[in-house]
Amino acid sequence: MSLSASIMRSLEDLLIVLSGEHDTLPAAEVKAILEAEGVEAEVLEERRFILRLKAPRDCCLRIAERASMVMGCYLELFKCPAEEDAVVETASRVDWSFLSGRSFAVRLLRKGGCKTGASTVRLEALIGGVAKRGSEGSKVDLRRPEVAVKGVIVDGQLYLGVARAEVSRGVFDERRPRRRPFFHPSALEPKLARLFVNLARARKGDLLFDPFAGTGSILMEAALIGCSPVGVDVDAEMVRGCTANLRHYTPHAPGAVRGDARRPPIRRADCIATDPPYGRVSSTRGEELDRLLSDSLTSCSDLIPRGRCICLATPSWLSLAEEAEDLGLKAVEEHLLRVHKSLSRRIIVLRRP
Known part of the structure; x- marks a missing residue:
């Protein structure tokens, strides 16, 4: 749907990671929740495992509270090819100052069964290094980080974001x-x-x-x-x-x-x-x-x-x-x-x- 300029300025790029257990139902569920909650949003990209939106950040909590086919909701940092050089170059353009003085961890998942390209462990290390250099006083804590930086690799593309709300599917x-x-x-x-x-x-x-x-x-x-x-x-x-x-x-x-x-x-x-x-x-x-x-x-x-x-x-x-x-x-x-x-x-x- 088309949104007015004033509304657009109050919205952020959100990354919704879907369960992928069905081709169309997980994304349909998120869009139905947004409609039910009266949230105006624009769909930027829709795939089996991800849904990118321009929407108010507080809708993440409402999606996570209601959805059954969502893994988590994130404030998007970037999207780029899941290749080492592209990841480092794109991550270097991010303002990582929000991590200053805080502990963080980078975690990536590969969805859809594709095993080609750089390993998730290698990409996590590269992103973590760039983020640490760009944030004064930050430190990596893989056990209990204050900030979770998470991403998914789908069809050769890396989508990265900061965790806003994650779903306890259990x-x-x-x-x-x-x-x-x-x-x-x-x-x-x-x-x-x-x-x-x-x-x-x-x-x-x-x-x-x-x-x-x-x-x-x-x-x-x-x-x-x-x-x-x-x-x-x-x-x-x-x-x-x-x-x-x-x-x-x-x-x-x-x-x-x-x-x-x-x-x-x-x-x-x-x-x-x-x-x-x-x-x-x-x-x-x-x-x-x-x-x-x-x-x-x-x-x-x-x-x-x-x-x-x-x-x-x-x-x-x-x-x-x-x-x-x-x-x-x-x-x-x-x-x-x-x-x-x-x-x-x-x-x-x-x-x-």
Whole structure:
């Protein structure tokens, strides 16, 4: 998007390091978070493992708090070919005075599997040497540095920045389906559930609705970013299990009730995120899947106000594009995600204009 000159002057070059576990979803998640948080930003470059932005530096903290497919957010120092001479020349043009009197460490990662070019250890040493010479009283501390200078090498390019906010991705493992009080093999992994919430452009304080709540994966992640999540499920056992999971991880969340996605028990919602039943271990209670999803979309589309979004998944062979258009919904984005050998998800985001 184009930004005004006055806004541009208040922005900085940011480097967002992505997990790279999918070609398009990690970058899409970051852009959705920025939209949800009302942050104006310009995309400078987008690749599988990195997203370069011109944006306010404080958005790094908001991205790190919400994202599931981000490794860290950095204030960009430079980008150059990952070759010794180019790195030294480019690093020598950086004002390293921000390190004066402080300890620091330089750490590089190589992403994408390419092993050619200078070693990361060699490049770390070269950058560290230039930085030390350019900052009075600084010292290298590889164990507990006050400033972390980090970079990634992607497709022969080195991207370097100062750590602003890093993501503790291990917290998602604590909520993995088998660690919950109630387990069902159809449960959505917490990273994907958080992704759905973010793609729905959920905001703190929003009422987020999940018409196929299942074990509560999406409801939990919505509650953890400050939403008031409400869900329904036709299966009484799932509702009991969902309630148990929510009480364990997010006792403040409203929870789920037994009901039919085609007849929502609420009159309005700020956004909708859902992963309907369609896999081997999921049940549609004898309903034809395409009819069930079409009818539920029809019933739920009127719940959200203009400008807000629905994020839902379908099997890759099923598209709801025509139904969405007939309902006056606009497709914002679509992604294919492989689940296993015989199943891929189609993740689609719809907006009510």
